[in-house]
Amino acid sequence: MNDRDIQTPKTTGRTTRRWLIPLSGTLLLLIAVGALLHQYQTEIANTLLDRALRNQPAHITAMSGLNADTQHATIDSISVVLSEPAIEMTLNQVELTYSWASLIARRVEAVRIDDIRVTLLQSEDSLTEGTLQTGRVSVDCARTGICQIVANGGGSVNTEILLPGSSDPTPLRFGWTQPIRAAWVSASQFTASLSLQADSLSLPPLPLQSMPVQLDLAVSRTGDELRIDASAHLPADRSLQINASHEISTGRGSGQFTTDGFVFTELFPLSALVSLPDETDIIAGQLAAQAQLTWLRPAGGEFELQGPIDVQAQNLSGYFGDTVFTRLGVYMKAELLPDWQLRTREPGSAALTAVDPGIELEYLSTRFTLDTRNSSVQLIRPQATVFDGIVSAEQINWQPGTPEHFEIQLQRIDVARILGLSAYQQVQATGRLDGRLPVELLNTTAVINGGKVTSIPPGGSIRYRGGRFGGSNQNMELVNQALQRYDYSSLDATINYSATGDLNLDISLQGISPLLNNGQRINLNLTIADNVPELLSSLQAGRSVQDALSDHLQRR
Structure with a gap:
């Protein structure tokens, strides 16, 4: 090993020391001069901070109440403006803790801030205007190289965000009392956890009620990936x-x-x-x-x-x-x-x-x-029990503005249950019916033309206990007498239902009346007309839906 081999590292070491020693001396001198010359502290600190932020999207706009020594610095208030994103930040009662090593490394070891107020300015992104305020915040960057932050004083957010698909901003308000904890190595590597309590959270573009919400949130970033785990x-x-x-x-x-x-x-x-x-x-x-x-x-x-x-x-x-x-x-x-x-x-x-x-x-x-792109709904083999019988269809397709034709099948409909409605209390009847109803559906309007209903053998009976109807001619007198007690062997009806809700039933009956001529066989043709919406309204009249629902729940 020759002298040149030995001398090279010594020269490098001296070169390093040449800039370290002046830098350390300059920092010490600045702090010492700042401690001795109070009137220049703000100017010195502003100069240092502006140089530190020179390549960052931020600058200092105001600072007051600076006091510094070789290990601590306190600032009553400091205001910073960030351009990306557009934020105005005010930090009150700031305390910085540092050492010679941290100063040389151009960092502080710990920060305590008693109050932070952040104003979020208008932007072209989803965030519009708003404010954030938090209590005491502590930052510890000592020894490990990983900074840790704890916000113990609680805080609140009052802002507006522009939700996707909405043209108007949405107010968003929430607060927290539990500590917020975070740790980071750099802006591209950090973790944070917090628990937020919104006393009244609402998002007007969405049909959500204002309500208290507890949000537990964990956020981390590693390189380009941001990870969020939350429980609301x-x-x-x-x-x-x-x-x-x-x-x-x-x-x-x-x-x-x-x-x-x-x-x-x-x-x-x-x-x-x-x-x-x-x-x-x-x-x-x-x-x-x-x-x-x-x-x-x-x-x-x-x-x-x-x-x-x-x-x-x-x-x-x-x-x-x-x-x-x-x-x-x-x-x-x-x-x-x-x-x-x-x-x-x-x-x-x-x-x-x-x-x-x-x-x-x-x-x-x-x-x-279903498919909301064309507002279409398809029902496959819909079925229900109505009047103790079965009503069903193979398939029903519904789409606004498009006529749909389908057939409803009726099986074993109980005539007694139909006439048990309060609108037909004067009539009692027995028997079961089968049938088919061809339906044309347009939007929410249904029309039936030529529906057919037929009784199931052996037929049934009709008992009419009302007043006289149909006039006083001889034929109607016969009908009045026959319906007081009528046993039918067959019932055939044609059903038509209009777009206005008018129902027409043309009924043909074959049977006997024991009250006439010792059971003379009598064929009757009747027409019944009613308006279904008005009938349903009369059946609903006077009832409370809450009471009706409670009754249904108790019965089942």
């Missing part, structure tokens, strides 16, 4: 779990969203969660959902969200308008499309114990598909 706790043990990741550079992300089950009761109905039309609510049952969504937010492009959504409802009971329903169950595998539309991935299933718009329908069931 709503009243009555309702919760939402979120596990998501997002690539910052590409704007792509994916996440799983899960509800363990929203349980509805009379004390916590659906209306406590979402805004509903008047006289509409769900007061029993539970709803669970799971979604595996992906999203893309390209620079300057529209936000896209898509992915599978599974929904399961059990025993939902409630009312809409004057109609009550009990124990609705739904299972659906759907897909959210990029244009915020929804379609089923496969036929779903729905079953309902009862629905009562005035006439009780029981044990409804169907398979179904």
